[in-house]
Amino acid sequence: MPINLKSINLKSINLKSINSNLMAIEGTPTQLTRRARLPLTIAGLLLTVQAQAFLPTPSSLVTTGELALDTNPDLIAKNLAKSIDENKQDTQNVQNTNAEQLLITWRQQVKQDNLAQHITWRRLLYFVDDEKSLLGKKKNKSVVDDSSFFLTSNGQQDSAAELDAMLVALAQELTGSTSNSSNVKTNNSNSVLCRFPARVQWLTETLNIDKTALQADCSELDDWMAMLAPEQLSLMFAQEYLDNPISAFGHTLLRIDSKASVADPSQIHHAYALNDTVDGDAADSFLIYAVKAASGGYDNLIEIGPYPKKFADYLKEDERDTWTYQLDLTPSEVQQIMLHVWETKDLSLPYYFATDNCASEVLRLIDVVRPKQHLLSQLPYAVIPSDVVNLLKAENLLASTFYTPADSSVRQAQLNKAVQAAKLGYQDLTKEAANNIKSADINLSSIMSADGQTLLPVTIAPPNNNPLDRHALQRGQVGIGQRGDNNYIELDLRAGFHDTLDRTAGFGQFFDLEGVKATLRLYDKDDDKVNQPKSVVLQNFTLIRGRSFNPVNTAKKGQTWGASVEATRINDGSQQDGTDHLVGSTTLEYGKSWAFGTPPANSGEMPPQLCYTLATGAVQGGRGINKGYRVGAGVNAGCVYQINNQLRAQAELQLPYWYHGSSDEPEVTGHYWQPITTFGLQYDIDKKQALRLNASYDWQDRVDANDDIKLSYMRYF
Missing domain, CATH: 2.40.160 (Porin)
Known part of the structure; x- marks a missing residue:
């Protein structure tokens, strides 16, 4: 006959009797056949009821004296949601406990090693620790005045507070990612892993944190690094150019090489340029422009773009010879520098022609990965591009040298040969022919290929203008x-x-x-x-x-x-x-x-x-x-x-x-x-x-x- 499950009273069930009957049923196949009138489903139900007695049962599933087996969909959904919430709360409690344990461990190490005052950490935050400047930069305050660059409201003044905020964020990232059994990255560009990858890299190495457990989908950062594919950095120096006041003392930029341009330096279309310059107003007069550039009236501007286009500005437009020096940096140092550039490339910092310029930025970036060398502090009052080249040479940071002639130098080499041939009587050189060789409009000879993407072999002797050979700029008499x-x-x-x-x-x-x-x-x-x-x-x-x-x-x-x-x-x-x-x-x-x-x-x-x-x-x-x-x-x-x-x-x-x-x-x-x-x-x-x-x-x-x-x-x- 039909059984009303709601009418079953848990207290009235004799579990011992049920077990005895089951054992009897189980004992003899013949008896099992004779008693087939008792459906096996009822036995399974009773076993389930017996097991339920020994398992924790949510109160929502038990009524007074009855087993709540209801088929109401709304009630089932409500009970299921409540159960999920309870599980989430349990999981969150576990995560919080794990995060607190990680923080305790990390904070002990930070305190023991005084990492909040570590020079690398402070340099990552733009604190000026050892630079002696006529402008009197404060050592206990970051030069960055942008709240988005810090996790705490007082991060600009307190490197310790900013470090602790980073630790809290990392602990949350770590415990949150380990609880994700599907191991799927979270798409969150606001994560500290995406915003401050250089800080994260340094902290994970210093505190021995398993970085593989940190999961975040930093698509913008990943795309940017994939585009640049940085394998090697080189310093490019363009000689002094008096016809442009900003370039009167020379200019430097970083060449970012990929595997292809490392293998063949002439393949400049596989390289990028990182150029720190003044974000000036072209509408300002020469005098106003010069005063603002010298006094911090303009912001600096970090330009990152294809290397051939920037290189052509110096060789073809300004017609300035260039010297390129490969920096003796490890692959990990190159990666860390570029991650730090990602953190800082959009900052609005004042540009000072003599102290915070294209050359000082190169030294600052290297200082981040070479904390013991103190490069920037060795040029205390004015940072001149040629001085930077010589300093890097003195610190054994230059691995190789490559000369690239400007278009005018290529034309001049042709003119020199024609004049010499005429003197020796090999061929005549008319005034018109000489003018055609000298003309930048007629003679399009260049070290760059016709499509502007690669460099042709240098066939002329390097001139006597390598900045490594120059005298010191200061002079006493x-x-x-x-x-x-x-x-x-x-x-x-x-x-x-x-x-x-x-x-x-x-x-x-x-x-x-x-x-x-x-x-x-x-x-x-x-x-x-x-x-x-x-x-x-x-x-x-x-x-x-x-x-x-x-x-x-x-x-x-x-x-x-x-x-x-x-x-x-x-x-x-x-x-x-x-x-x-x-x-x-x-x-x-x-x-x-x-x-x-x-x-x-x-x-x-x-x-x-x-x-x-x-x-x-x-x-x-x-x-x-x-x-x-x-x-x-x-x-x-x-x-x-x-x-x-x-x-x-x-x-x-x-x-x-x-x-x-x-x-x-x-x-x-x-x-x-x-x-x-x-x-x-x-x-x-x-x-x-x-x-x-x-x-x-x-x-x-x-x-x-x-x-x-x-x-x-x-x-x-």
Whole structure:
């Protein structure tokens, strides 16, 4: 007959009797056949009821005195959801317990090893630990002012708090991923594994965390790393380029090589460029642009793009020779640097032309993976690209060197061969043919392939402009001299860079740029004479002075020009026996230059000698001179002669016409010519020392001292 399961009372069931009957049934096959009228399903049900008595049963399934076997779908779903919630809560409790255990272990190790103050951890957060800067960066505060870069609200000021927040996040990631039995990655770009992979990498290595247990789908990061495929990093140096003020001191960027470009460096289409530059406003004037770039008025901009396009900007557009140096980094260090770039590439940080620039960023990235070398702190006041190259060489971080000629150097090599062949009588070289070789529009010869994706073999000899061969940029000078009847000792200090008489190795030909130079004179004066100078005078303070020479008879494109901003002593020729006065002076020059002589064989260098003619304009002002100011216009003409590798000479005639304004005084003239001739000669003792002779003669007969001659010892450091 039908059995009503709801009517079964658990208390009324005699379990011993049931078991005895089952044993009897089980004992004899014959008896089992005779008793087949009892359905086996009822026995199974009773066994289930017996087993249920020994298992924990959710209260929702048991009614008072009854077994709740209901077929109501809503009730079943409700009971199932409640059971799942209880299981989730149990799982969460287990996860929390595991996370707390991990945190206890990690925090003990962090405290024991003082990892919160570890230099690598602080550098990953942009804390400045050991850099001495004129701008006075705070050591206990990250230079990053962006809350998205930190997990805690006070992470910018507290590296320990930020480290603990990372540990908490990692513990949650680890315990959460291990509980996922399907081992499927969680798609969460906001995970610390995706946001801060370099920090995670360092922590997992330092704390011996099993990184394979950390699961997150970082699709954007994975795609970015797959695109770059970083296997090797190289430093590319582009020589100084005066026609662009931001590149006047040279430029560096990182070349990111994949396996293909490592195997064949000419396959530059398999490489990427990482370029840190100024995010300036092109609409700003030159002066505003320069001031903002120098004072942090612009943000920096990290550009990452195909290497051929960026490389072509230097070789073809600016026509600057480049030198590429493979960095001696391990594969794991390369990977860590690129992971850190991912963390920092979108940050808005101020750009400072002298201290936080393209070159300092290279050192900062290497410092992250080489904490014991302190590269950035070794260049405390100004970070110049060529100084960075030399520092990396001194620290044994350069593995190889590769020269790439600019398009102008390729054309110049062709012109040199044609000129040499004409001199030897092998073939004629007409003016039109020479102009066609020099023209960047007609002669499209380049070291880059026609499609701009690969490099052709270099067939010309490397020039003498490898920055590893240059003298140090700072220079001290002690000299003895005579101005008129007065003897003096002169002390001179220059922060940088190079003038036309300095040792030429390591610089572009005829490179001429000086910045922040001061000269003091200590006179041994005779009080019995009139118009005696003071005992100590500031002879000159140069803020910036430079000349860009692009000879018209070479393959160089561009103009020849010059400019200077300085305070200098001048002879006032407006009145009889006019003495010297310190004035502020701004000068502009524009003209033409020519190169002559025989260049090195099979090279893209220009002829070694140079002559130039420049139209000039100047404005000067200061106390002591007539009317307090004078304006002038004239011509400067001179030549630079390279006698040999150690000896150079320069002679110049300055022919300005000055105007002070009209004057009613009979002894004062408001306008006059003031021709001045100068001569310089330098002998290089070695890479760090030199002797220099300077002489000048002022042809204006109304000044108190016409001649000035000086012999100096110079030290580069």
